[in-house]
Every structure is written in C-alpha cells, then in structure tokens.
Amino acid sequence: SFAEAAVAGQVTIEKFSEMTDAEITKQLVQIRGLGQWTIEMFLLLALCRTDVVPSADFIFKKELKELKGLNDIPKRGQIMTLTETWRPWRSLGVWYLWQEAAFKEENKKVK
DSSP: HHHHHHHSSOOOOGGGGGGGGGHHHHHHTTTTTTOOHHHHIIIISOOOOOOOOOOHHHHHHHHHHHHHHHHOOHHHHHHHHHHHHGGGGGGHHHHHHHHHHHHHHHHHHHO
C-alpha cells in the first residue's frame, strides 16, 4: 500500500525533509497497514527525526515505567508529559532506553 501511495502521489517522499512530523504522519496514517507504531518507527529510524516519542512501543513504555518508578505502564498522555523535558532530543532518550532494554536482555542470556 505504501508503494502504491507513493507512485500515485498520495505520499510526497521527496518533500519529507521539508515537512513536520505531524504533516508526514497525516499523509502516512491514510495508508492501509500503517499504524501509529509503524509511523513512529519510520520517523525515528528511517528519517532520523530528533524529537519522536514512540508512545505505541512497548519496550520504550516498559523502560520508561522503570526509569520513572511508575506502578503501571504509562499511557500516551503521561508519556508525553514525562518526556517533555527531553525536548527537542526525545529520540535520543528513546534510544538510550532501548539500549538499556537490550543490555538487560543480553545479561539474562549470560546468567
């Protein structure tokens, strides 16, 4: 569906560098099969945007819960509040939390 949308001109990939995350999201969310998680990963990993918070990513939410000492996995609104002070480099905070999760997983294998 993404390729078809790009060929049909519904997605303006060549203009992504000039567009905000919200503008890109607005285009991509209209494509069948692309949900919140996929779009957030695209912004974060493919476009290397600096201020993306993948609020649909379970590993990130789990690590944020532990970092902040929360009792429950945070919801989207709470995630945005908890990461507000990380602006405009929230993507970097996400990366560090993913690395923490990978480190923990690797240590489980060693033990």
